[in-house]
Amino acid sequence: MLNLNKGEHKELVYINSSQVDIHVQQHADSVLRVVVINLPQAPDGEINHTIHIDHVEAGCHTEIYALAFIKDKEQVRIHTRMHHDVGEGESKQVVKFVLADQAQGAFLGELKIQPNAQQVSAEQTNRNLLLSDEAIMRTQPQLEIYADDVKASHGASSGQLDESALFYMQQRGIDAATGRRMLVAAFMKDIVEQVSDAEQREQLLQTIDSVV
Amino acid sequence: MSELLVINNLHASIQGKEILKGINLTIGAGEVHAIMGPNGAGKSTLSAVLTGNPLYEVTEGEVWLKGKNLLQMSAEQRAREGVFLSFQYPVEIPGVSMVNFMRTAVNEKRKYEGKDPLSATEFLRLMREKKQMLDMADKLNNRSVNEGFSGGEKKKNEIFQMAMLEPCLRILDETDSGLDIDALRIVADGVNKLKTKDNASIVITHYQRLLDYIVPDYVHVLANGRIVKTGDKSLVAELEEKGYAEFE
Numbered sequence: 001m002l003n004l005n006k007g008e009h010k011e012l013v014y015i016n017s018s019q020v021d022i023h024v025q026q027h028a029d030s031v032l033r034v035v036v037i038n039l040p041q042a043p044d045g046e047i048n049h050t051i052h053i054d055h056v057e058a059g060c061h062t063e064i065y066a067l068a069f070i071k072d073k074e075q076v077r078i079h080t081r082m083h084h085d086v087g088e089g090e091s092k093q094v095v096k097f098v099l100a101d102q103a104q105g106a107f108l109g110e111l112k113i114q115p116n117a118q119q120v121s122a123e124q125t126n127r128n129l130l131l132s133d134e135a136i137m138r139t140q141p142q143l144e145i146y147a148d149d150v151k152a153s154h155g156a157s158s159g160q161l162d163e164s165a166l167f168y169m170q171q172r173g174i175d176a177a178t179g180r181r182m183l184v185a186a187f188m189k190d191i192v193e194q195v196s197d198a199e200q201r202e203q204l205l206q207t208i209d210s211v212v
Numbered sequence: 213m214s215e216l217l218v219i220n221n222l223h224a225s226i227q228g229k230e231i232l233k234g235i236n237l238t239i240g241a242g243e244v245h246a247i248m249g250p251n252g253a254g255k256s257t258l259s260a261v262l263t264g265n266p267l268y269e270v271t272e273g274e275v276w277l278k279g280k281n282l283l284q285m286s287a288e289q290r291a292r293e294g295v296f297l298s299f300q301y302p303v304e305i306p307g308v309s310m311v312n313f314m315r316t317a318v319n320e321k322r323k324y325e326g327k328d329p330l331s332a333t334e335f336l337r338l339m340r341e342k343k344q345m346l347d348m349a350d351k352l353n354n355r356s357v358n359e360g361f362s363g364g365e366k367k368k369n370e371i372f373q374m375a376m377l378e379p380c381l382r383i384l385d386e387t388d389s390g391l392d393i394d395a396l397r398i399v400a401d402g403v404n405k406l407k408t409k410d411n412a413s414i415v416i417t418h419y420q421r422l423l424d425y426i427v428p429d430y431v432h433v434l435a436n437g438r439i440v441k442t443g444d445k446s447l448v449a450e451l452e453e454k455g456y457a458e459f460e
Binding site for chain 1: 263265266287288296297302303305306316317321356
């Protein structure tokens with residue numbers, strides 16, 4: 001278990017890790033950013049990530065950004081446990097999957113706000129893009145909110161590429177295959193932009209360009 | 213006059229329902245044709261079919277653009293041949309910047325024409341020139357395509373894209389809808405500035421308002437999937453006064 005001391009700032013970035021298993025306890029006014037990105041690697045690989053964060057003192061801030069773009073028969077499971085044990089904390093989670101071929105994704109998003117954790121602001125978003133009829137996504141937001149003076153929001157959606165956007169691009173002379181690639185890359189862009197190291201970010205964008 | 217677009221007996225349907233029931237229309241280079249008509253007459257279907265929207269099925273007829281068989285081309289090929297649609301509802305594309313979008317479009321067209329792609333610098337200069345010509349602010353470049361744009365900004369952005377791509381056939385689908393008078397004037401001025409003796413326009417609208425600014429050479433009334441009347445611009449005032457009741 002990792003402890004973030006009072007006022008400490010930390011960024012944890014995991015690119016193409018086969019397993020992320022972290023448990024972080026945040027103390028007063030600490031700031032944590034977690035970025036987890038998986039791009040296609042092993043055609044039949046299985047990946048399990050667990051990100052467990054506890055706010056044990058007031059005033060903590062957490063951002064979790066996760067992206068899995070997988071193909072073939074790859075499987076990725078992302079489990080977040082965001083526990084607000086005390087008040088005046090903020091958390092934001094954005095989890096995205098892009099699934100091609102027969103890939104399978106799963107997201108379990110636990111968000112727990114304890115009875116005395118007042119004035120917490122918590123946000124959880126899960127968006128998934130299915131590029132094939134055979135891809136499977138399971139998504140399970142699990143919100144347990146026991147305090148009454150909190151702001152909590154969550155949203156989950158799974159869908160296919162926006163055909164009207166694709167036609168708009170074609171109407172401007174962009175061929176359908178290029179248009180699809182641009183739309184898929186655009187879907188992932190906001191997560192990739194969370195990687196603060198410019199070189200690493202550029203590398204990721206190039207990899208995405210070559211695998212989409 | 214040389215014939216730019218020839219439509220013969222065009223029939224089209226969506227989900228098995230026939231919307232266009234035999235359209236005949238010939239448009240010469242340099243001409244502006246207005247298409248007016250009641251709701252549901254098939255005006256937007258005509259623009260969708262000409263641009264190759266996959267939601268519509270052509271069941272009969274033919275369309276020739278500068279002697280080439282338009283209906284056999286993909287949507288993107290039609291665009292590169294110079295067919296441009298100013299959408300009634302321009303689509304928002306989050307995550308794709310205007311610069312990236314427009315540069316891809318311009319360079320794909322150049323490739324199709326056997327020209328070298330524009331460099332980043334050349335491209336940005338071209339964008340700046342076109343914006344200046346249209347009196348449009350140079351602030352949209354780094355925003356995602358149409359994302360969060362107001363109705364007026366979206367329509368201006370359509371005209372800006374038209375300026376960048378220099379199409380030979382410009383289809384304006386209800387471009388006046390949702391525009392206040394100032395935005396309408398900027399949009400109409402843009403269309404007029406970009407008019408040449410080699411391009412033609414199809415202006416689809418319900419109302420006289422837009423046609424006060426973009427003056428048509430011909431006015432067609434489309435009702436129940438057919439062109440039922442054709443006249444000159446005096447027909448606009450007549451329609452404004454009498455409405456479409458006699459055609460329904």
